Amino acid sequence: MVNNAATVGRSGVHDFILLRASALVLAAFVLFLAGFFAFTPEVTFDVWKGLFANLCMKVFALVSLFALLIHAWIGIWQVLSDYVKKAFLRGTLQFFFSVTLLSYFVAGFLIVWGV
Template sequence: MVTNAATVGRSGVHDFILLRASAVILAVFVFYMLGFFLITPEITYDVWLGFFSGLCTKILTVLALFALLIHAWIGVWQVLSDYVNSSFLRGVLQFFFAVTLLSYLVVGLLTVWGV
């Protein structure tokens, strides 16, 4: 049996709740973006820049980024624990995906906040 040391949560119930909460946050973000695209008649660079300059959009985008990364990490852990039997290979793959997701987080934060 695979241990639970590499998951985001501490138990299956915690992971379940994190997955559902992150899915709700992602759904809210998708509907927020859809609303923008449906309401805005013409999308130019200035309109897009103005939309992402708003604090509400920045906060919701960062929340969606965190939700996506949590969702992805739990999914990767579950798939690797189910299909990769070698502990060493599973550890290497988990490390690779962890570094990849952390780099996505850094790039996403720098993109949203314009640092």
């Protein structure tokens, strides 16, 4: 049996499913927000704050943020593995992007939960 060291335990099917699932979550979130803006006569700060005061909306927003980061990570990984041939440079860039995506998640969590 041949193991591919570049995937770190993942397979192409795993990435395919993660990309499609994250795209569905993001599409649902975008459609929800489009419907919210379409059917809300006037969007004020209080209306927006009221929307995000709901626990379901907070969870939906964080799941959508997590889906966006998964989608971005797989895309970055594929682009770097295809176009950056030097292992050290690719590893450095992957580390940089991983830290960046993690910081986006932490910032999004703090923003959504109002900590």
